[in-house]
Each structure stands twice: as C-alpha cells, then as structure tokens.
Amino acid sequence: MSTRAKLSLINFIMWSIAFAVFTIVFILDTQYNEFPMQNYRVSTAIIFLLSNIVNLVIVYLQHRSEKSDERNKYFESLSAVVTMIVTMVLIFSGSMTLYVIYEKSGFVPVDWLWFIAYGAAFVVFIVFNLSYVIVSLKGTNYES
Amino acid sequence: MKVKRVTNNIKDLRYINGDMSQQTLADLVGCSRQTINALEKNRYSPSHILVRKIATVFKVNTDDILQIEF
Numbered sequence: 001m002s003t004r005a006k007l008s009l010i011n012f013i014m015w016s017i018a019f020a021v022f023t024i025v026f027i028l029d030t031q032y033n034e035f036p037m038q039n040y041r042v043s044t045a046i047i048f049l050l051s052n053i054v055n056l057v058i059v060y061l062q063h064r065s066e067k068s069d070e071r072n073k074y075f076e077s078l079s080a081v082v083t084m085i086v087t088m089v090l091i092f093s094g095s096m097t098l099y100v101i102y103e104k105s106g107f108v109p110v111d112w113l114w115f116i117a118y119g120a121a122f123v124v125f126i127v128f129n130l131s132y133v134i135v136s137l138k139g140t141n142y143e144s
Numbered sequence: 145m146k147v148k149r150v151t152n153n154i155k156d157l158r159y160i161n162g163d164m165s166q167q168t169l170a171d172l173v174g175c176s177r178q179t180i181n182a183l184e185k186n187r188y189s190p191s192h193i194l195v196r197k198i199a200t201v202f203k204v205n206t207d208d209i210l211q212i213e214f
Contacts, residue, residue, distance in 0.1 A: 002178045069175035071188050139187030 003065040004072065005136040011058045012129035018051040019122040023115075030111040040111075044118055055125065074140070079131040086127045091120055149213040155184045157202045157209070173197040 001009075022044050029040035066072070094116055102108045158164040166180040173194060182188035190198075192206075199206045 004178075066178060067170075067176040069179050070191055070194060071175065071179040071182060139182060139185075140189055141186070 001133075002136060004062050005133050007058050007062045007065070008129045008132045008136075011055060012126060012133065014054055014058070015051060015122060015125040015129065018047055019119070019126060022047045022118065022122065026111075026115055030109070041114065044114070048118060048121065051122075051125075075132060075135045078135050078140075079128050082131040083124055083128040087120055087123050090123055091116065094119070145214055147212055147214060150189075151186065151211045151213075152183060152209055153211070154180065154198060154209065157198075157204065161202055169198070169201065172201045 025043050025047065026040055029043070098108050098112055098116075154169075158166070158169060166184075167177045170177045170180045174197070175194065179188065179190075179194075183190055195206050195209050199209050202209075
C-alpha cells in the first residue's frame with residue numbers, strides 16, 4: 001500500500017470516529033436531553049472543525065509524500081464518482097426515512113436537518129477516503 | 145475487437161538501460177514511483193501521453209512498451 005493510500009486509510013478511520021462521536025452527541029442531546037446545559041450545535045460544530053483540521057494535515061502529508069500524477073488523479077476522480085452516488089443515496093434514504101416516521105404527525109423535528117447537513121459532509125469524507133483506498137489497492141486493469 | 149491480453153516490458157527496458165531505478169524513470173517522465181510500479185505489475189492502464197514519454201526516455205516506439213494481443 002502506498003503512503004498516500006495509508007494516509008487515506010488513517011483519514012477514513014479518523015472521519016468514522018468523528019462521525020460516531022457526532023452521532024452519539026447529537027442523539028444524546030436531542031433525544032435524551034443528556035446535556036441540558038450544552039448546545040449540541042456547538043459541540044457538533046467543534047467536532048467537525050477539529051476533524052477538518054486533522055484532515056488538512058493529512059492531505060498536506062499526502063501531497064508531500066507522493067507526487068500527484070495522472071494515476072492519483074484518475075483514482076481521485078473514480079472515488080469522487082463513488083462518493084457522489086453513495087452520498088446521494090444516503091441523503092435520499094435518510095430524508096425518506098424521516099418522512100415515513102413523521103408523516104402522521106405532519107412535522108419533522110428541525111434537529112434532523114442539522115444532522116442530515118453535517119452527516120452528509122461526514123459521509124463525503126468517509127466514503128471518499130475508503131473508496132480511494134479500495135481503488136488504489138485494486139488498481140485499474142487495461143481495457144478489453 | 146476484443147483485447148485478449150496487454151503486457152508491458154518497462155521492467156526489462158529499465159534493466160537494459162543501465163538498471164535504471166523506478167524513481168529515476170518516474171522523475172524523467174514526471175510521475176510517481178508508485179505509478180511506475182503499478183504499471184510494471186499491470187495494475188494501471190496508462191495514458192497515451194505517459195506511454196509516449198516512457199518510449200522517448202528509452203528511445204523506442206510505443207509498441208515496444210506495450211504489447212497488445214487481440
């Protein structure tokens with residue numbers, strides 16, 4: 001595995017953990033009111049900000065460790081396509097799930113919009129890094 | 145037309161040309177060492193421009209780099 005792929009794997013793990021923490025904080029606060037004196041919006045925004053700082057460091061290390069060439073760009077474009085499709089499917093599924101759950105009551109708690117917005121951003125980073133690792137490990141064969 | 149097999153002899157050409165390292169070839173053609181390694185292992189389909197660059201470095205034709213079996 002190349003250094004770039006290893007760093008993508010680290011980035012994937014970091015974003016997955018951040019998303020798990022984000023989800024826990026969000027659910028505990030909005031569903032069980034575990035942190036009545038704290039605002040989940042601030043907590044989740046801090047988690048997102050810290051993740052982005054770590055992400056920037058990892059991306060910098062990736063560019064320093066390995067020269068960006070046509071192969072990297074091709075892998076990145078493949079990963080971007082996978083990310084776009086997966087994110088679209090997840091947002092669609094999430095929105096439809098909320099619709100089905102809250103259809104009878106006629107309104108959706110506004111907190112879920114916050115979760116979907118931030119969740120989509122987390123999913124983009126998670127899926128992009130994971131797909132980059134898979135694509136670089138699998139490689140691309142010649143056309144037949 | 146279906147392609148049966150594609151092979152390349154970049155590794156052999158490197159050996160013939162003074163046992164050139166992957167890093168040297170990568171620097172000469174402007175790509176990463178990992179890309180040369182992936183090419184030699186048939187795990188990456190290169191662009192025509194990259195094949196031309198490699199052919200220019202080894203002073204051979206592009207057909208001497210890639211062998212396509214139909």
